[in-house]
Amino acid sequence: MGLGSYCFKKSLWVFHFGGASCNNCDIEILDCLTPRYDIERFGMQLVGTIRHADVLLVSGSINRKCRDRLLELYNQAPKPLLVVAFGACGCTGGIFAEGNTFAGPVDKIIPVDAYIPGCPPKPEAILAGIVKLLNK
Amino acid sequence: MIKELFYFLIFPGMIFSVVVGGVLSWSDRKITARVQFRKGPPFLQPFYDLGKLFYKETILPRHGARLTFLAAPVFALFSATLANVFILLPSVFPGSGFSGDLIVVFYLLTIPSLTYLLGALASGNPLGALGASREMKLIISYELAFILALTAIVIKSGMSLSISDIIAAQQEGGVFAGSLSGVLLFVVILFVTQAKLALVPFDMSEAETEIAHGVFIEYSGSAYALIKMARYVMLFALPALMVTLLLGGFGMEGISILWSVLKLVLIILLITLIRNTNPRLRIDQAMKFFFLWMNLLAVAAIVLSLINI
Ligand code: SF4
Numbered sequence: 431m432g433l434g435s436y437c438f439k440k441s442l443w444v445f446h447f448g449g450a451s452c453n454n455c456d457i458e459i460l461d462c463l464t465p466r467y468d469i470e471r472f473g474m475q476l477v478g479t480i481r482h483a484d485v486l487l488v489s490g491s492i493n494r495k496c497r498d499r500l501l502e503l504y505n506q507a508p509k510p511l512l513v514v515a516f517g518a519c520g521c522t523g524g525i526f527a528e529g530n531t532f533a534g535p536v537d538k539i540i541p542v543d544a545y546i547p548g549c550p551p552k553p554e555a556i557l558a559g560i561v562k563l564l565n566k
Numbered sequence: 567m568i569k570e571l572f573y574f575l576i577f578p579g580m581i582f583s584v585v586v587g588g589v590l591s592w593s594d595r596k597i598t599a600r601v602q603f604r605k606g607p608p609f610l611q612p613f614y615d616l617g618k619l620f621y622k623e624t625i626l627p628r629h630g631a632r633l634t635f636l637a638a639p640v641f642a643l644f645s646a647t648l649a650n651v652f653i654l655l656p657s658v659f660p661g662s663g664f665s666g667d668l669i670v671v672f673y674l675l676t677i678p679s680l681t682y683l684l685g686a687l688a689s690g691n692p693l694g695a696l697g698a699s700r701e702m703k704l705i706i707s708y709e710l711a712f713i714l715a716l717t718a719i720v721i722k723s724g725m726s727l728s729i730s731d732i733i734a735a736q737q738e739g740g741v742f743a744g745s746l747s748g749v750l751l752f753v754v755i756l757f758v759t760q761a762k763l764a765l766v767p768f769d770m771s772e773a774e775t776e777i778a779h780g781v782f783i784e785y786s787g788s789a790y791a792l793i794k795m796a797r798y799v800m801l802f803a804l805p806a807l808m809v810t811l812l813l814g815g816f817g818m819e820g821i822s823i824l825w826s827v828l829k830l831v832l833i834i835l836l837i838t839l840i841r842n843t844n845p846r847l848r849i850d851q852a853m854k855f856f857f858l859w860m861n862l863l864a865v866a867a868i869v870l871s872l873i874n875i
Contacts, residue, residue: 468606
């Protein structure tokens with residue numbers, strides 16, 4: 431493993447894309463920044479622009495409006511980029527899978543590196559997903 | 567020639583300042599984490615960030631001035647490093663420097679903010695332009711207070727424009743921060759430092775929750791790594807300037823090295839605590855703060871130092 435990819439794993443900056451989420455997943459993501467879970471221990475940060483991102487975290491169901499935006503964000507991001515499908519909605523579509531505007535799940539649109547299931551996933555599950563991502 | 571290159575590139579220039587600045591940035595993040603009862607990042611985190619950014623792809627804007635966009639971070643890093651060399655050399659080698667290097671340092675410390683602004687405008691991103699306009703207003707508001715404070719320091723040192731004379735004056739007559747006007751100057755320069763480093767409460771030009779990193783919005787990969795390095799160097803250079811001008815400079819032999827480190831850490835601690843206990847100001851509030859209060863304090867300090875208090 432080269433120095434560059436070693437540093438890459440030590441300093442993942444996360445960009446959060448909320449699709450048509452019910453907002454519960456988003457709150458659980460913010461939970462990871464709190465003192466109890468503190469993902470800054472692993473060098474992770476939430477960033478505000480896709481140009482700085484190393485991880486594209488997609489939560490919520492992807493409908494026809496979000497799909498183009500998600501694709502565009504993926505193309506705008508500097509590679510290498512990891513994509514994480516977050517929550518039941520991101521992984522499979524969850525309770526929205528049969529809706530008439532549904533255009534997902536995420537892995538039909540862009541390649542996905544890790545899935546974190548749950549509705550919403552607990553912070554412990556998020557940390558477990560992060561550990562899996564780091565050991566990949 | 568070889569000697570100057572060594573000063574610029576290795577000690578006390580680029581490599582030394584980036585390493586020290588990285589460590590200071592780690593301590594800034596660690597103190598922030600402790601204030602919020604978190605554990606905080608590992609010690610090497612700033613260097614992991616740099617390594618990762620150099621490893622990543624650099625994206626150029628399609629509609630925009632690409633050359634300016636790429637040149638801006640290089641100029642930021644070089645001028646910040648040069649300023650740091652001029653600030654540190656008189657402490658490391660007593661008597662070095664030249665008459666007027668205080669003014670040169672003043673200009674060099676402005677260039678990084680200016681280049682961020684130019685890079686943001688060259689990227690053609692509307693949020694970047696918004697950040698650039700805020701950065702411009704911020705520069706206009708703090709520079710006057712900064713030059714007034716430097717004027718007061720020049721008066722206190724007996725009308726000398728050279729940093730090594732200012733250090734010598736403090737070694738004879740006690741540190742400047744020990745007098746009433748010195749305390750006022752300390753406050754003024756501390757807030758100017760905060761604004762120059764774009765830390766909360768003066769981070770409206772990059773406000774990541776509001777305009778998505780503003781001036782840095784389009785930067786990625788190596789170009790952003792250069793900006794990070796320039797910011798690490800600035801995080802070292804500005805507190806070092808405060809130590810040099812107000813707290814008697816850095817001693818370089820024996821136990822005084824410990825004192826130098828403590829002075830630096832004290833200022834970083836103050837900056838970090840201000841940043842953690844304040845909300846972000848609006849740009850008009852920040853301009854009012856500098857134009858009214860900081861200029862008032864600086865002028866008061868000039869008057870007090872003219873009558874030697
Ligand atoms: S996975 Fe569940 S909690 Fe998350 S956005 Fe979908 S419905 Fe909401």
